[in-house]
Amino acid sequence: MADVPNGEQGCGSPLELFKNIAAQGELVRALKARNAAKNEIDSAVEMLLSLKMSYKAATGEDYKADYPPRDPALGSDGGLDATEAGEDFVDPWTVQTSSAKGIDYDKLIVRFGSSKIDKELINRIERATGQRPHRFLRRGIFFSHRDMHQILDAYENKKPFYLYTGRGPSSEAMHVGHLIPFIFTKWLQDVFNVPLVIQMTDDEKYLWKDLTLDQAYGYAVENAKDIIACGFDIKKTFIFSDLDYMGMSPGFYKNVVKIQKHVTFNQVKGIFGFTDSDCIGKISFPAIQAAPSFSNSFPQIFRDRTDVQCLIPCAIDQDPYFRMTRDVAPRIGYPKPALLHSTFFPALQGAQTKMSASDPNSSIFLTDTAKQIKTKRAPRWPVPGSVGRSSPRPPPTARAGLHAQGGGPTSMCVLSLAQVNKHAFSGGRDTTEEHRQFGGNCDVDVSFMYLTFFLEDDDRLEQIRKDYTSGAMLTGELKKELIEVLQPLIAEHQARRKEVTDEIVKEFMTPRKLSYDFE
Ligand code: TRP
Secondary structure (H helix, E strand, C coil), X not given: CCCCCCHXXXXXXXXXXXXHHHHHHHHHHHHHXXXXXXXXXXXXXXXXXXXXXXXXXXXXXXCCCCCCCCCCCCCCCCCCCCCCCCCCEECCCCEECCCCCCCCHHHHHHHHCCEXXXXXXXXXXXXXXXXXXXXXXXXXXXXXXXXXXXXXXHHHCCCCEEEEEEECCCCCCCEHHHHHHHHHHHHHHHHHCCCEEEEECHHHHHHHCCCCHHHHHHHHHHHHHHHHCCCCCCCCEEEEEHHHHHHHCHHHHHHHHHHHHCCCHHHHHHHHCCCCCCCHHHHHHHHHHHHHHCHHHCHXXXXXXXXXXXXXXXXXXXXXXXXXXXXXXXXXXXXXXXXXXXXXXXXCCEEEEECCCCCHHHCCECCCCHHHHHCECCCCCCCCCCCCCCCCXXXXXXXXXXXXXXXXXXXXXXXHCEHHHHHCCCCCCCCHHHHHHHCCCCCCCHHHHHHHHHCCCHHHHXXXXXXXXXXXXXXXXXXXXXXXXXXXHHHHHHHHHHHCCHHHHHHHCCCCCCCCCCC
């Protein structure tokens, strides 16, 4: 994809100013965190104020963290995250790009006004935790953040924080893409040793999908098993269904109402694209996804503390919910949640969209058997010049989703693992001769992309990249590598899931104190 930087990025442009203000704010915060000399802090603050004045002069508007000048996602006039024709589209329900390489994530950072997870931040995480950074960090799979430096400041000053993530349970079967945020959250819980809350938005799925309340709740419990199988510590983790927990937690509901009072219909229209004919359940739902970002939504864990900061690992499509949350937080007296954003897990047919459970052929389900993984086969990379164009375009599903699903589980599992081989979009050439001569294209090859998610060994991954690019490695061999990585991973997941009894699920889902003391 041609990356022509837009004109606004020039020196002194509103966007430039916006970035400078963010950086200066970060500096002030860092100075305060390390108790720097007063005059040093004062002069940094002065600089910050003067930048903000220039910003106002240039744009006619006050500087607002998280809302870069080009995309005022939250404001009286709203404005979707929709893009001009031909650009990538990302919102909580749809992920679509015309590029076979997938979404342009650097552009998304600019549009969403978040920050890149750069080498410096990764090094800082490594220093703070004393652990080798997770491969999702090393490989840019978690690529963007908001306020992660603040979380590290808190951690280094022995101040508590907690993790919050979630899942919309729209069917019984989860696929490997769904695990990405959970695998990473489990790692964060291990290295930082912090409490974790996991929201199962069965209410959301009831509102958006053709499901009964009982079905949605049933899926929440089933999905909780797959989540627990990721290895979360029962003493440090609370999983809750909205349908269950909302009704029994005044602390939670009070926060929902506070949030509802501070967001207008106009704002959610702007952020989420709701229309006058959407049911009011949908319109008020964002408040429910926002509420777990505040510690007093969980008095059984945090007592009356309202100031324990929250860190949310999630796929970038969930960011609109949390932009809204961060906008509301200071107005209701709470800290803004910090975020870590992941890229999408590509569909088997190509990175134009993400893996979606509603399209069984696009997915590798966790219920798939080892043999099924192998039989999923791929179309080939077409002749040079037409990269991605002649690939089967995934249908623009209403809610294609890392967190979205649909359809009946059992029938899909039988179909699905056969599909790496059958459907995984390939960057290989049409014939072995051509492939040996010109080499393959890792940038569009879905099997290679999956290896970057799941193959732990950096050296081996680099070797595969070289060999496939040079033509020394054939598509069949690349797929074999992937299958050898995926099969044991899924088999192990299935074995762990089998161990998750109803009693264990019940305990995870019971509101209780975790093994942390809050006063
Ligand atoms: N809305 C998300 C989905 O459809 C579920 C969710 C709720 C979530 N809270 C979250 C995801 C926090 C990430 C972080 O799947």
